[in-house]
Amino acid sequence: MGELRLMKGNEVIAEAAIRCGCDAYFGYPITPQSEVMETLMANRPWEDTGMVVLQAESEIASIHMVYGAAGSGKRVMTSSSSPGISLMAEGISYMAGAELPCVIVNVQRGGPGLGTIQPSQADYNQATKGGGHGDYSLLVLAPASVQEMHDFVVLGFELAFKYRNPVMILADGVIGQLMEKVVLIDQRPRWTNEQIAEISGTWATTGKSKNRKKHVITSLEMDSFIMENNNLRLQAKYDQMKDEEVRFEAIECDDAEYIMVAFGSAARICQKTVQIARQKGVKVGLIRPITLLPFPEKIIAEYATKVKGFLSVEFNAGQMVNDIRLAVNGKTKVEYFGRMGGIVPTPDEVEAALEQKLIRG
Amino acid sequence: MTEEIIIAGFGGQGVLSMGKILAYSGVMQDQEVAWFPSYGPEMRGGTANVTVIISDERISSPILHEFDTAIILNQQSMTKFESRVKAGGTLIYDPNGIVKHPSRKDINILRVEGSRLAVEMGNPLTFNMIVLGAFLKAKPVIKLENVKKGLEKSLPERHHKLIPLNLEAIKIGQENLEVVQTI
CATH class of the missing domain: 3.40.50.970 (Thiamin diphosphate (ThDP)-binding fold, Pyr/PP domains)
Structure with a gap:
């Protein structure tokens, strides 16, 4: 260690x-x-x-x-x-x-x-x-x-x-x-x-030797056909990220009737909210996206058919909530709660919002 | 065991460093800790506060609405945090500069005259350690030997010669904790 x-x-x-x-x-x-x-x-x-x-x-x-x-x-x-x-x-x-x-x-x-x-x-x-x-x-x-x-x-x-x-x-x-x-x-x-040559030798500008073509680092391409191909290559790469790099944490979701979705410090606050709500007998879970891009849409889609609703908790005016709505695709209710301008909500405040927007709402 | 603490007072009183020593001491006895300061245009004379959480379990939120213990060191902080002590929790304060004393009936209220005792010790900088001593007397969540280790870990080596003075201040704080109200 x-x-x-x-x-x-x-x-x-x-x-x-x-x-x-x-x-x-x-x-x-x-x-x-x-x-x-x-x-x-x-x-x-x-x-x-x-x-x-x-x-x-x-x-x-x-x-x-x-x-x-x-x-x-x-x-x-x-x-x-x-x-x-x-x-x-x-x-x-x-x-x-x-x-x-x-x-x-x-x-x-x-x-x-x-x-x-x-x-x-x-x-x-x-x-x-x-x-x-x-x-x-x-x-x-x-x-x-x-x-x-x-x-x-x-x-x-x-x-x-x-x-x-x-x-x-x-x-x-x-x-x-x-x-x-x-x-x-x-x-x-x-x-x-030597390691750099091995890892990135096919593209990096490490000093041109006689027996290879020059490496050019640029985003510019005047030929639109080549540029479209560059874009297709990028998109294929982003698709591979979607397949291989999605990371998330699901906390107390197995028996959950409601699920909060939050990332970063908002997810820490929501973990406490889960404890507070469960003490009151509300079965609530938390999905914490670890990769925001690629977004963990599959796990959210899976739970969309099982829970009564999602609450997106964010320190903003409601941004990630749109990605949750896309993943849920109308199958259940998706609400948002957040604070802005540098205000960080307390776990109790989130619990009140959960109650108001999702459970009674 | 989970102890959720807010320490609040003036910038320059050693609020943040008291919290840091508490957090280091928690690490020394193998517990989970979180230390979260108010940050921003804080300065000497302005208000400063820090949340410290010590727990046997993984800590969830470092942002809290209510606290097990509030250590309050000026009037602004009293106004802000008296209401945020959990029912049955503990409020420890230094009466120096307090015009509106705590009035809740559902919490333990304790006091320590940290400012006066620090002056009597001949070193106003021992203030925060006197208050820490009072806290440890009220809430013995950390063993004194681990506080000593915490001091060693958090103070740069050139200041290690001050550790005996700090320990003496903690002792004075422990001996001078006054009970105002227990429930």
Whole structure:
């Protein structure tokens, strides 16, 4: 077993990045995730693993530094919070188009605009439906604990390279600021040039030798027929993600008459709501999507014929609820409860909403 | 056992670090812990609070409506959190600066004159450890030896020479807990 520590979610992102052999981090500070770069700087990984940690002049610069380094087959990441992620949207679309692996962490705060620095989940649509332009998908992981903040950095890099696609860790201010126990992986070495050649040698710009064609990292293609084929290749990849990468947790769903669906810190709050409601004799369960994209639609469709209704609990105006409605396809009632602008509901508040919207409603 | 605690007071009183030491102490006795601070434009003199949960089981929500114990260290926090102690729960407060004392009849009310005792100790910075001592007397959820280990773990090594002073402050807090009301 690895080292046990008590750490903040944001600090763990940094620690996991160093330990899994990340080559570089480029970022720009913003609350509530500034501890990510602070922790990286304090650890000085450039002295041990050789990892580059660089504060860029802006989020736009950060994501394009990630683009450049990822093009060379390196494991690179960035992190920001909502307004900063909006600034990165162009670069994220370009990376998806150029099929570049990377890990992007969004510790969400309330919007729109500069909004608030308090926790929010209002970037669900941005993360899962685009954000940037074009027909692209990210792979989106939603951590609900400090341990998952750690685990999803490691997993995120694996998936990013499996699919040559940007992976987003969609956290929020609660998980970023929360301190819990975490078991850290042992330090892994960064990839050597030989390993990079083996893993990404067919596409990465690692230095052209005489006996191979040049590798071009770009999302641009002026020939529409080729561009359509590029899109078809991307779509096939996204279909493969749907088949192979759906992850979720089902809590007390077996005998449930009602099911709440929540991700990230909202799912933690709903776990307590499940306890409170069951003490009152209400049979309620919780489905926690771990991958928001691909969305766990099959499990929701399965329960749609068994339960009296779903309640989507989100810190936003009701975004994931639309994906639940698509999965349920009219077979049962789907309601939404949430708070906005940085307000985090308590488990009791969610329980009252469950009662009002689903059970009596 | 699950103990859900809110510690609330002024920024600069050591509210967050008291919570951190409590959380580390919980880890030292192999329990699940969660530490969740109010964050934002908090500063010295503004309000600050932290939720600490110590449990034998996996912890669900770090966001809570009601608490087993509220440790209240200024009037704003009294106004905000007195109503959020569970019925049958415990409220511990420092009367310094409190103008509206707690009035609920369905909770245990205890007090410790942390500010005065810290001044008497000759070091106002021991305030939060005196209050922690009072809490541990009221709710012995953590063994003192694990608090010592928690201090060692949470304080940077250059501050380890201050551990005996902190332990002394905890002892003074334990000895000076006053019962206002038990139910």
